Amino acid sequence: MKRSFALLGMAALACAGALYAQNGQTKSSxxxxxxxxxxxxxxxxxxxxxxxxxCGICHFDTSDAKKIGPGLKGLNKRGTFSVNNNKVTDENLKAWIEHGDNLMPPFKDVLEDAQIKDVIAYVKTL
Ligand code: HEC
Incomplete structure (x- = not known):
């Protein structure tokens, strides 16, 4: 009788060990x-x-037709600016929006950095 209790105890310990090992595994995978x-x-x-x-006063977002400035639909898929052939990257969009050019007003002092970031996120979905 004593002997079988001891065996039972060992079996329980073994089970616990196995469970522990399994938990460890699911955590890391x-x-x-x-x-x-x-x-x-x-x-x-x-x-x-x-x-x-x-931006909407000068740019369409649902069309690539020209309003005052070029329509921005498809800009990101096209991959290059039509105005200067620069690559469409976050950095180039940021620089463009901040500084504009002689036809587009700069937004450096109009929008916060975070707002420019969000506009870029939106423009990239067009
Ligand atoms: C007052 C009108 C006006 C406003 C407001 C304006 N833009 Fe523009 N944008 C232009 C014009 C005009 C051009 C084209 C410039 C050129 O041909 O040199 C342009 C060009 C661009 C281009 C380059 C497009 C291409 O195909 O190369 C992007 C991108 C752009 N604008 C984004 C924006 C965003 C974003 C805003 C708002 C934060 C904005 N613009 C607000 C007039 C405007």
């Missing part, structure tokens, strides 16, 4: 989160608002 490649939907929505207030 699985895909990592947070490697964001997609635009943050909140930033895009906010950017759209700013666009309609500040």
């Amino acid at each position: 699985g895909p990592k989160k947070g490697a964001a490649t997609k635009a943050d939907p909140a930033a895009v929505a906010h950017g759209k608002e700013i666009f309609s207030q500040k």
Whole structure:
């Protein structure tokens, strides 16, 4: 009788060990989160608002037709600015929006950095 209790105890310990090992495994596996490649939907929505207030008078966002400035639909897919053939990157968009040119007003003193970032996030979805 004593002997079988001891065996039972050992079996229980072994089980616990196995469970522990399994838990350890599930914790370390699985895909990592947070490697964001997609635009943050909140930033895009906010950017759209700013666009309609500040950019929409001169730019279509749903068409590539010219308004005052060129329509921005498809800009990101095309990959280059029509005005200067620069690559469409966050940096180039930021520089363009901040400084404009002789036909487009600069937004450096109109929009906050964070607002420019959100507009860029929106423009890239067009
Ligand atoms: C007062 C009118 C006006 C406003 C407001 C304006 N733009 Fe422009 N934008 C222009 C004009 C005009 C051009 C073309 C410049 C040229 O041909 O040299 C242009 C060009 C651009 C381009 C380059 C497009 C291409 O195909 O190369 C981008 C991107 C752009 N604007 C983004 C914006 C954004 C974002 C805003 C709002 C923050 C904005 N613009 C506000 C007039 C405007």
